[in-house]
Amino acid sequence: MQHLSRRRFLVAGGASLSLGALLAACGGGESSGIARIGLAPDPAELPDAPVTDITLLRTATSLEYNAIFVYEAAASAGYLSGDAAKLASRFLADHEAHAQATAELTVSAGGKAFKEPNPRLQSIYVEPALGLIAEADDPGADVLALAYALETLAGATYQMYTPMLLDKELRRAAMGIGEQEARHAATLGSVLNPSRLVSSQGLSIAAEYREEGDPVAFYASPSAFGTQSPVPVTLGPVGEGGGRTTVNLETPYLNSMAYEYLDGE
Amino acid sequence: MTTTPPRRPTAADSELLGFAQQAELAARDLYLAAVAAGSGGEQTPSIAALAAHHDAASQSISALIGRDAPQSRLDSVFDAFENAFSGATEDLALAAHELENTLVTTHLSLLETLEGTDGVALVSSVIVAEARHVSAMAALAGLSPVDDTDAFLVTPATIVALSPEN
Numbered sequence: 001m002q003h004l005s006r007r008r009f010l011v012a013g014g015a016s017l018s019l020g021a022l023l024a025a026c027g028g029g030e031s032s033g034i035a036r037i038g039l040a041p042d043p044a045e046l047p048d049a050p051v052t053d054i055t056l057l058r059t060a061t062s063l064e065y066n067a068i069f070v071y072e073a074a075a076s077a078g079y080l081s082g083d084a085a086k087l088a089s090r091f092l093a094d095h096e097a098h099a100q101a102t103a104e105l106t107v108s109a110g111g112k113a114f115k116e117p118n119p120r121l122q123s124i125y126v127e128p129a130l131g132l133i134a135e136a137d138d139p140g141a142d143v144l145a146l147a148y149a150l151e152t153l154a155g156a157t158y159q160m161y162t163p164m165l166l167d168k169e170l171r172r173a174a175m176g177i178g179e180q181e182a183r184h185a186a187t188l189g190s191v192l193n194p195s196r197l198v199s200s201q202g203l204s205i206a207a208e209y210r211e212e213g214d215p216v217a218f219y220a221s222p223s224a225f226g227t228q229s230p231v232p233v234t235l236g237p238v239g240e241g242g243g244r245t246t247v248n249l250e251t252p253y254l255n256s257m258a259y260e261y262l263d264g265e
Numbered sequence: 266m267t268t269t270p271p272r273r274p275t276a277a278d279s280e281l282l283g284f285a286q287q288a289e290l291a292a293r294d295l296y297l298a299a300v301a302a303g304s305g306g307e308q309t310p311s312i313a314a315l316a317a318h319h320d321a322a323s324q325s326i327s328a329l330i331g332r333d334a335p336q337s338r339l340d341s342v343f344d345a346f347e348n349a350f351s352g353a354t355e356d357l358a359l360a361a362h363e364l365e366n367t368l369v370t371t372h373l374s375l376l377e378t379l380e381g382t383d384g385v386a387l388v389s390s391v392i393v394a395e396a397r398h399v400s401a402m403a404a405l406a407g408l409s410p411v412d413d414t415d416a417f418l419v420t421p422a423t424i425v426a427l428s429p430e431n
Contacts, residue, residue, distance in 0.1 A: 083411045090414055155393050162376065163386040166270065171376040175389050179369055179396035180418060186400035187410050187417040197401040198311035198318070205317045209310035220401035221314070224321035226393025 047261040051254070053170055054111030056161045057102050058258035060174065062118035063157055064099035066126050067150055068092060069117050070143075073130055079139040087191075088147065091184050098177050105173060112263060120256035125249055132236030132245055142235045148188040148218055149233035149249050155182035157251045159226045182226065192218035199223065274381040279333040281375055282384055284429050286326040288371060289391075290338035292364060293319035295350045299361075302351040308405055315361070315398060322391045329387060342427065358406035362416070365398040366424045374426040 049055075071092035074080055080088050103113035117126065133142045158178025162171045190197060198221040200210045215222075217234070230248040238244055274282060296316035299305055305312035327334040342364070349360030372392045379385050403416040410417050 086411050087414070090418075094418070155396075159386075159389045159393050162389040163382040168377050168379075171385060171389075172373055175376055175392055176373055178389070179373070179392050182393045182396040183400045183418045186397035187404075187414075189397075190400060190404035190417075191410055194404065195307075196311065197308055197404060198314040198398075200310060200314050200317075203314055203317040203321070205313050209313040211310070220404060221311075221318070221394065221397040224318040224394055225325075225390040228390075 047259070049257075049259045049261060051164065051257065052111075052260075053165050053167055054106055054109050055257050055259055056164055057106040057109060057170070057174075058111065058114035058260070059118065059252050059256075060158065060161060060177075061099050061102040061106065062114050062116065062258045063121065063154055063252060064095050064102060065115065065117040066121050067095040067154060068099065069122070070126060070130070070146065070150060071095065074133075074143045074147075077134070077139070079133070079143045081140070084140060084144060087187070088143075091147065091151070094180060094184065098180070101173070101177060105170060109167070109170070111260065114258040114262075118252055118256060118258060121252055125247060129233070129235055129247055132247075135237045136235065137237060144188060144192060145217065145233050146235060148185055148192065149231045149247075151181050151185035151188065152227065152231045153249045153251060155179070155185060156227055156231070160228060160251050160253075186220040189218045189220040189222070193220075197221060271381050272383050274330055274379070274384045278379050278381050278384050279330040280429075281378060282326050282330050282388075283333055283335045284339075284427075285372065285375060285388065285391075286323050286330075286334050287337060287339040288342060288368060288427055289319045289323040289326065290336075291340070291342035292368060293323060294338050294343055295346050295364065296361075298347060299350040299357050304351060304354055304357040305405075306354040308354070311401070311405070312357070315401075318394060318398070322394070325387055325391075329383060339427070355406055358402045362399060362402040362406060363424070365395050365402060366420045367427060368395050369399065370420055370424050371426040371428075374428075 071088050074088060075085070075092070099115070103115060106113045129146050133139050133146065136142045155178050158174050158181065162175045162178065165171045165174060193216055196211060196216070196219065199215060199219045201215045202223065217232075228251070230250045232246050232248050234244050234246045236245045293316050296312055296319065300309060300313050300316065303309065327336065346360050346364055349356045351357075369392055372388050372395070375388055376385060379388065399420075400417045403413065404410070406416075408416045
């Protein structure tokens with residue numbers, strides 16, 4: 001590896017500057033008064049992307065469409081059956097209602113609804129997760145694990161967006177949906193881990209009520225507060241090393257919001 | 266024109282959050298009474314954890330509003346639920362289900378009034394946790410997520426938000 005010392009950098013910089021000055025002096029035509037080497041295109045301006053109430057509502061709608069996509073994909077593939085399929089069908093209907101509600105709120109706030117899955121979440125979470133599930137030994141169990149994580153993420157997203165909303169009436173409406181997402185996750189938690197509904201992790205309680213060993217992946221109630229941490233979900237087949245892939249789902253923030261300028265792209 | 270809200274609780278916010286703290290302390294004491302009575306059966310560790318959840322919510326509100334925190338429970342709530350929380354497991358679970366739905370509804374109503382975003386953020390995180398408590402208590406009551414789905418997912422229309430006036 002070649003190291004560029006500060007001394008060599010200054011020498012090289014001086015040489016470049018001298019060459020530039022020479023080229024500028026030789027150039028004809030109109031001069032802007034600023035020495036310039038060659039022609040460079042004007043840099044593209046970044047789009048104006050304020051995070052408004054409309055942006056937050058559009059992003060919430062897009063997340064609902066991510067959830068709808070997952071439940072529809074699981075149903076199409078026949079991954080779930082019996083009671084699990086019935087529960088997933090109810091959750092799908094709830095997300096369709098939530099998507100419609102947030103879309104209507106967007107329009108009421110003066111914006112245009114974003115009626116498709118969040119493209120970034122779709123590409124970095126949903127599609128890879130569904131790919132792993134397709135190869136899993138027990139796709140049905142993995143779909144439920146993904147649903148638990150997605151519902152937790154959805155609740156966390158509304159929780160994060162609520163204090164960002166300027167319109168106080170929207171705060172209640174948003175959190176009214178968010179708490180339903182949290183109930184989806186809790187219901188799945190109660191099914192997946194019925195023996196321990198409420199985790200003792202992180203709580204100051206008597207030793208006799210604490211769980212022994214490591215925390216498990218599913219609880220109806222995992223913590224005293226709604227989480228803002230990444231939500232891990234382990235999916236797919238066992239790899240050569242004996243492990244499985246863990247995907248960490250994060251709430252959609254500045255790099256994955258459904259900004260209004262996206263409508264023009 | 267919409268103005269940027271304050272972060273810290275206003276004086277009116279502190280009053281509302283103080284009321285919320287009293288409701289949380291009543292819930293904590295009810296779950297502690299259930300643990301003492303052995304009402305939780307095999308899920309007694311979960312009931313003890315729920316007491317700790319409500320205590321944590323109370324302490325977080327206290328940290329936010331400081332000396333304005335009343336540090337006392339809402340006796341009307343405690344008295345209304347005390348017998349059921351000290352009874353059989355199913356009685357406890359159904360009463361806790363009603364209590365948690367009431368708390369969720371109460372906290373949602375606060376969001377329309379609170380000005381400071383720190384208070385809104387805290388209440389929102391408590392709503393998520395207590396919404397999950399509702400589903401947990403539906404399961405403890407022996408209800409089926411498939412046949413009794415609404416008990417897990419929907420607040421009954423009969424539930425009314427607590428308010429300082431009632």
